[in-house]
Amino acid sequence: MVVREIPIEKLFHHPNNPRSEYKDIEELTKSIREQGILQPLTVVKIATGYNVVAGNRRLEAARKANLDTCPCIVSDMDEKTQATVILVENMQRKNLNPYEECKGVQLCLDLGMNEKEISKKTGFSKETIRHRKKMAELDPEKLKEKCEDGQITLKMLIDLEKIKDPQKRNEVLEEAGTNNFGWKLSSAIREEEDEEKREIAYKILCTFAEEMPDNWADSEYQVIKNSFTGEFDVPEDSKTADYAFRRTYPNSKYYSLFKWKGDIEEQEEDDLAENLKISKRDECQTLLKDLGETLFSMRKEHMKSMNHFSGNIMQWMAYCLVGDEFDEDVEKPEGFPWNENVSGWCCGKIYHEVMGAKGDCDYETIIKDIGMDNINKPIAAPVLIYSILETGERIACATWRGEFDALNEEYARLYAFMELCGYKLSDVEKKILDGTHEAYYRKDEDET
Numbered sequence: 001m002v003v004r005e006i007p008i009e010k011l012f013h014h015p016n017n018p019r020s021e022y023k024d025i026e027e028l029t030k031s032i033r034e035q036g037i038l039q040p041l042t043v044v045k046i047a048t049g050y051n052v053v054a055g056n057r058r059l060e061a062a063r064k065a066n067l068d069t070c071p072c073i074v075s076d077m078d079e080k081t082q083a084t085v086i087l088v089e090n091m092q093r094k095n096l097n098p099y100e101e102c103k104g105v106q107l108c109l110d111l112g113m114n115e116k117e118i119s120k121k122t123g124f125s126k127e128t129i130r131h132r133k134k135m136a137e138l139d140p141e142k143l144k145e146k147c148e149d150g151q152i153t154l155k156m157l158i159d160l161e162k163i164k165d166p167q168k169r170n171e172v173l174e175e176a177g178t179n180n181f182g183w184k185l186s187s188a189i190r191e192e193e194d195e196e197k198r199e200i201a202y203k204i205l206c207t208f209a210e211e212m213p214d215n216w217a218d219s220e221y222q223v224i225k226n227s228f229t230g231e232f233d234v235p236e237d238s239k240t241a242d243y244a245f246r247r248t249y250p251n252s253k254y255y256s257l258f259k260w261k262g263d264i265e266e267q268e269e270d271d272l273a274e275n276l277k278i279s280k281r282d283e284c285q286t287l288l289k290d291l292g293e294t295l296f297s298m299r300k301e302h303m304k305s306m307n308h309f310s311g312n313i314m315q316w317m318a319y320c321l322v323g324d325e326f327d328e329d330v331e332k333p334e335g336f337p338w339n340e341n342v343s344g345w346c347c348g349k350i351y352h353e354v355m356g357a358k359g360d361c362d363y364e365t366i367i368k369d370i371g372m373d374n375i376n377k378p379i380a381a382p383v384l385i386y387s388i389l390e391t392g393e394r395i396a397c398a399t400w401r402g403e404f405d406a407l408n409e410e411y412a413r414l415y416a417f418m419e420l421c422g423y424k425l426s427d428v429e430k431k432i433l434d435g436t437h438e439a440y441y442r443k444d445e446d447e448t
Helices: 026-035 056-064 079-093 098-110 115-122 126-135 140-148 154-160 166-173 181-205 266-277 279-305 311-322 348-355 363-369 380-389 410-420 427-434
Strands: 004-007 011-013 041-046 049-054 069-075 221-228 243-247 255-260
Touching: 011 041, 011 056, 026 056, 049 056, 049 069, 049 079, 056 069, 079 098, 079 115, 098 115, 098 126, 098 140, 115 126, 126 154, 140 166, 154 166, 154 181, 166 181, 181 255, 181 279, 181 427, 221 279, 279 348, 279 380, 279 410, 279 427, 348 380, 380 410, 410 427
Parallel strands: 011 049, 041 069
Antiparallel strands: 004 069, 041 049, 221 255, 243 255
């Protein structure tokens, strides 16, 4: 191949280069200033000069080094080849951020390449390519901003794919870089799942009952089933009795089913009277259960993503779990919620799920797994403590009635530990902990 010296003013960054900025080229600039460009640039001819296909970072560094010319190899490669060469070179020289990768893959697709072709020419797996295609559905300016500011990671972007609605995905993307991202993500995923269940319940209800507007009330009708969604059994008298339904509360995913009192037998009426009396409390308990499931998912995902802990915290956890006395030379982390050794029986199921373990999992096995003689598994000890503390899918700050339990320390203790593990509380979790969340049942609210 012929290497030509081309004036630097006739060399241009390729317009399809996904890299939007050229950072950290000081060392390369210094090397070029002292030794020149050791590897020629690959370029293609255009009307006004040459576009650089491979060597855009070298071109930028050469400009900073005030070179007059650059050694180049002029190629006649087609657009598809140019696109893949640019993408591969950028990945080899310096990792692109997710937005830049997405832009490069999308360019290849726009040029008519399929996933198999892109995979073969770039070395990307088909799964990687599919992820980048999904990212291309996001608002490009918003994605670019979040990636360049380091506010969003590749894992966070892949998690966003769990949201089916592109508009909702962009709304959650807006929260990247804030403590509320995890909450917004989990909530959006659950909302879509809930909507699917609601549609199932709605279709069943429409087969035998009349739909009523939100907040509809009629003294001639009695509620017989409250706060339900998804599949349910159709009443045996659905073809003869008069039924109506509405959402349990405005825009709720739940429904309430009513029956005309004239079709209700005496014994059935006595049973339904009690149901009506506690309907408001049921609503609060249902809301709390939904919140609990979402927050539980957020905590669990955080622990699954952890892969390291600071030495002092790790050592102190290990001493607690194996029953040894605390080493005075190891400083206790400020804010740790216990003064004594951690005790209790861990939830093997949660431990298993977070650790990705298989097979039987009893307490003795786990203790051995994280014992002082096997401390090469630093994630196991904090996961064990988390498993002991994890309250599961309910809101632990609530009483059985759904009221805020100010005396309950269990939930606060769990979150104190989670924060030591780097967890950032969302605004919703702060309200749950201080009792101000609207889902709590209030004594002054009318139960009837």
